[in-house]
Amino acid sequence: MSLFELLKRLSEAPGVSGFEYSVSNIIRDELKNHVNSIQTDKLGNLICVKEGLKEKPTLMIAAHMDEIGLIVKHVDEKGFLRFAKLGGISDHLLLGSRVAIHTRKGIVYGVIGCKPIHLMREEERKQLVPYDKMFIDIGAKSREEAEEFGVRVGDPITLERNLIQLKNNLVCGKAFDDRVGCAILIEVLKNSKPKSRVYGVFTVQEEVGLRGATVSAFSLNPDVGIAIDVTTSADHPEVSEHESPVKVGLGPAILVADGRRDSLAGGLISNINLRNKLIELAERLKIPYQVEVAEGGTTDATAIHLTQKGIPSCVLSIPTRYVHSFSEVLSLKDAENLVKLLTAFVEEEFSP
Ligand code: CO
Ligand code: ZN
Secondary structure (H helix, E strand, O other): OOHHHHHHHHHHOOOEOOOOHHHHHHHHHHHOOOOOEEEEOOOOOEEEEEOOOEEEEEEEEEEEOOEOEEEEEEEOOOOOEEEEEEOOOOHHHOOOOEEEEEEOOEEEEEEEEOOOHHHOOOOHHHOOOOHHHOEEEOOOOOHHHHHHOOOOOOOEEEEOOOOEEOOOOEEEEOOHHHHHHHHHHHHHHHHOOOOEEEEEEEEOOOOOOOHHHHHHHHHHOOOEEEEEEEEEOOOOOOOOHHHOOOOOOOOOEEEEEEEOOOOOOOOOEOOHHHHHHHHHHHHHOOOOOEEEEEEOEOOHHHHHHOOOOOOOEEEEEEEEEOOOOOOEEEEHHHHHHHHHHHHHHHHOOOOO
16 A cells, blocks of 8 residues: 555544544554564553564654544533534634544534524624534434434544645645654554564554553653654745744654743653764755754653653654644655655664
8 A cells, every 4th residue: 555545544534532443453454464563552552563683772663543533522402412622623623514423333424513604793703613612413303313323422523534635745634643653654664674673652642641652651661762743834824934944845854852832841852862863864865854843732752751761762753734623734755755764764773
């Protein structure tokens, strides 16, 4: 399967935080003949071990399986649903969206309803509708009927979005954060001959606080950690270049530091040797890359590097437009280049 087809399959699969099993099944299937062992831990992380020529130093590469989405919070007597958010979602992206509710009886489709413009008063037209004023219409006539269709409190909800192709090798779809990381990690595990043992860890619950990476890094206690994720690339109108210097299509980004806006607290400062090794490798192999300081967000590598006695870690990411919308845009070229860079990295000697 090409990287495009793999990304399409993973992107269109449902898997909000805590409900990643469909994604996990696809990955298990893709990798079963290509790694030495595959295990699911108690939180749902999928841990794939690929042995190298020697055991040490061990390398953990993490990519998270979960996507941002919603969860059923209440079914009212007329059969309309209220929901909570799983992960960082701007309310204004939700109105009018088509959703899939994953029930015990299968998928039930719905739409996030809103008052039509005709009924809005002048001042209402200028206001943002908060998510707790929204509801989901599944076509049910009553609570009892909604329950008959299989809908229950706690059912996960994903937004309906097929992957589409834009010009110049760009693709657009939901959950590229972080299914593109999953696709890249699958390719690296399939096609590399590691120098030493690699733990390919497809993590759960990143979007609600790096939970899967926290426990898997603790149990594996690797010598080196790398997270593959997306990074914000706002190389488009209405954002000035200095606010978002990384650009789509100019190569994967090698992270220097990330964390909260204004302080870089709560994030990662990449291990200098590891970061320099990745840069040196990209230069030597003539793989395009960008170096980045990312304000406003973090990744699984943050949880990994604070595990046990401290683990030298770095992030490799794919520049992505409209991150955490349900129509993210990235370049397949960047993804292919990251596969190349990471494959070369696992095949070379590196000691932290
Ligand atoms: Co995210
Ligand atoms: Zn992510």
